[in-house]
Amino acid sequence: MSTESRIQIETKNLNVSFHDHVVLQNIDIKIPAKKLTAIIGPSGCGKTTLLKSFNRLLEIQDDVKIAGQILVDGKNILRPHLDVPDIRKKMGLLSQKPYPLPMSIRDNVAYGLRIHSNKNKDEIEKTVEHCLQEVGLWNEVKGRLHDPASQLSVGQQQRLCLARAIAVEPEVVLCDEPTSALDPLAAQQIEKLLLKLKKDYTVVLVTHTLRQAKRVADYVIFLYFGMVIEQGPADIFFNNPKNPETKAYLSGEIS
Amino acid sequence: MNRRKLRDFLGTKLMLVVTVAVSLLFFSIFFLLLFKSLLIFEQHSLTEILFSSSWNPGFNQFGLYPIIVGTILVTGIALIIAVPISILSAVYIAEYAPKKVRKVIRPFIDVLAGVPSVVYGLCALLFLVPFVKDVVAPWFGIETTGYCILTASITLAIMVFPIIISLCVESFHAIPLSLREASLSVGATKWETVKKVIFRASAPSVISAVFLGFGRAFGETIAVNMVVGGITRTPSTLFSPGQTLASLIVSAYSDMMSSPLYESALMMVALILFIVVLLFNIFGIFVLRRANKRWNV
Ligand SMILES: Nc1ncnc2c1ncn2[C@@H]1O[C@H](COP(=O)(O)OP(=O)(O)OP(=O)(O)O)[C@@H](O)[C@H]1O
Ligand SMILES: [Mg+2]
Numbered sequence: 001m002s003t004e005s006r007i008q009i010e011t012k013n014l015n016v017s018f019h020d021h022v023v024l025q026n027i028d029i030k031i032p033a034k035k036l037t038a039i040i041g042p043s044g045c046g047k048t049t050l051l052k053s054f055n056r057l058l059e060i061q062d063d064v065k066i067a068g069q070i071l072v073d074g075k076n077i078l079r080p081h082l083d084v085p086d087i088r089k090k091m092g093l094l095s096q097k098p099y100p101l102p103m104s105i106r107d108n109v110a111y112g113l114r115i116h117s118n119k120n121k122d123e124i125e126k127t128v129e130h131c132l133q134e135v136g137l138w139n140e141v142k143g144r145l146h147d148p149a150s151q152l153s154v155g156q157q158q159r160l161c162l163a164r165a166i167a168v169e170p171e172v173v174l175c176d177e178p179t180s181a182l183d184p185l186a187a188q189q190i191e192k193l194l195l196k197l198k199k200d201y202t203v204v205l206v207t208h209t210l211r212q213a214k215r216v217a218d219y220v221i222f223l224y225f226g227m228v229i230e231q232g233p234a235d236i237f238f239n240n241p242k243n244p245e246t247k248a249y250l251s252g253e254i255s
Numbered sequence: 256m257n258r259r260k261l262r263d264f265l266g267t268k269l270m271l272v273v274t275v276a277v278s279l280l281f282f283s284i285f286f287l288l289l290f291k292s293l294l295i296f297e298q299h300s301l302t303e304i305l306f307s308s309s310w311n312p313g314f315n316q317f318g319l320y321p322i323i324v325g326t327i328l329v330t331g332i333a334l335i336i337a338v339p340i341s342i343l344s345a346v347y348i349a350e351y352a353p354k355k356v357r358k359v360i361r362p363f364i365d366v367l368a369g370v371p372s373v374v375y376g377l378c379a380l381l382f383l384v385p386f387v388k389d390v391v392a393p394w395f396g397i398e399t400t401g402y403c404i405l406t407a408s409i410t411l412a413i414m415v416f417p418i419i420i421s422l423c424v425e426s427f428h429a430i431p432l433s434l435r436e437a438s439l440s441v442g443a444t445k446w447e448t449v450k451k452v453i454f455r456a457s458a459p460s461v462i463s464a465v466f467l468g469f470g471r472a473f474g475e476t477i478a479v480n481m482v483v484g485g486i487t488r489t490p491s492t493l494f495s496p497g498q499t500l501a502s503l504i505v506s507a508y509s510d511m512m513s514s515p516l517y518e519s520a521l522m523m524v525a526l527i528l529f530i531v532v533l534l535f536n537i538f539g540i541f542v543l544r545r546a547n548k549r550w551n552v
Contacts, residue, residue, distance in 0.1 A: 052436075055440060062354045063354070085444050088439055088442045092441070095433050095437070096433075097433070099433045099434045099436075100437075101438060102455040111451070112443070115447060116442060165440070
């Protein structure tokens with residue numbers, strides 16, 4: 001990480017538990033702005049939980065306890081009495097499997113716009129086109145914008161979900177293994193998009209394929225059993241890891 | 256090995272036989288009712304039966320019009336009361352109530368759905384009839400005995416609540432967490448998510464729930480019979496006594512043996528009930544298909 005890079009998200013002593021089962025412990029991380037940060041670690045180590053804590057999505061589940069601080073642009077988003085939808089709007093989410101909303105292709109992209117902006121019909125139409133262009137879907141769907149989104153292929157759905165996320169102009173895009181349900185070609189498309197997106201957005205990518213992390217990450221956070229074992233710029237992390245557990249994970253001894 | 260195959264064979268055949276028997280039952284009931292109704296159709300035209308307003312079996316008058324109007328009013332008003340309230344309450348239970356409240360409420364609702372209708376009828380007789388007579392009707396400046404269309408509708412609405420609530424809560428719960436997250440993560444509020452995503456995604460199940468509620472209200476016999484007034488005159492207000500098709504049968508079946516024509520008339524009423532339920536089921540399937548195609552969820 002270059003020293004002048006601004007910190008977008010920072011956690012201080014973050015602890016999360018489900019039904020009194022501790023899932024994240026003493027998490028202290030820094031995520032740089034306009035970079036791609038990869039969160040890696042074996043299955044069940046808490047990657048998804050960490051990602052969803054950033055936009056306060058954890059609290060919609062039962063029996064979740066969250067303690068500590070999450071600073072976004074220096075402000076603690078866990079403070080009481082905040083406007084939670086506003087916090088969420090700043091962070092787009094791309095989940096493991098695409099979940100298009102039960103409406104047309106166009107309405108999926110316009111969904112957030114209609115909620116947040118008082119743009120008129122033409123402006124919405126333009127933004128929808130722009131976002132679909134951005135994710136490389138426009139040419140594939142421009143003739144069928146009114147069809148249900150569920151008719152698209154899984155890869156197209158995932159790109160649609162990305163278009164839906166960026167339509168409300170977030171600052172951060174949170175991605176939870178966005179390529180794991182896709183075929184290699186569709187996965188490659190998404191990966192390329194993420195690389196393109198980091199010019200304008202802070203991208204946080206959860207992945208459990210090391211190769212993907214190596215290909216795209218600027219900064220890496222390694223989680224293991226709910227704790228941060230090591231974090232740092234990608235080149236140092238991959239070429240010169242300090243922690244023995246990181247070395248073991250990188251060499252494939254633990255997975 | 257052979258015994259296992261034999262069992263498999265017998266099991267399959269047994270299921271086939273049972274299935275065929277059940278389907279045959281459907282047709283036998285239909286034809287029995289149709290056959291038994293022939294007599295009345297020989298003497299009275301269908302238009303006369305459906306649109307003449309005097310029902311006087313003793314005087315050979317079999318006009319169902321007042322009873323049909325009564326049935327439509329009672330069922331319709333029951334649904335108008337029950338559907339919005341049940342859906343809102345289901346939304347609250349599934350989406351807003353804290354887990355503890357949810358856990359306590361759900362078993363109660365399931366029990367309510369299973370309470371025999373005569374119990375609802377008795378409670379309505381004790382509380383609702385006087386309530387409508389002494390509180391609701393005076394409000395509108397109308398005098399009534401309390402045994403009327405409105406009382407029957409409210410009774411039915413109360414009976415239909417737990418069915419619709421229970422099915423809707425279940426269908427809201429079946430929606431994946433990730434779909435909610437998809438909506439919330441673009442900054443939608445909870446209510447926006449409910450309105451624009453949850454309702455649509457569960458529309459087919461909610462529609463089925465409403466149809467089931469309709470079936471229960473339309474066919475309900477005993478509770479309605481206890482409070483509707485049992486007068487076969489076209490009701491002039493909601494506070495007038497009336498009669499419904501199902502309730503008519505139960506009021507009259509003890510005298511129907513007195514004349515073959517009377518018997519045939521009641522069989523025809525049963526046939527109408529049968530056909531309406533059948534049509535509504537077909538209509539329900541059609542609506543479901545449309546909803547599925549529209550949103551494809
Ligand atoms: N809603 C929940 N209730 C109870 N436990 C949960 C819940 N969500 C997650 N957990 C537990 O928290 C731990 C971390 O889960 P999480 O989904 O964050 O892991 P992950 O690193 O994303 O795994 P994967 O790579 O398989 O997606 C797991 O042990 C999981 O069982
Ligand atoms: Mg995960």
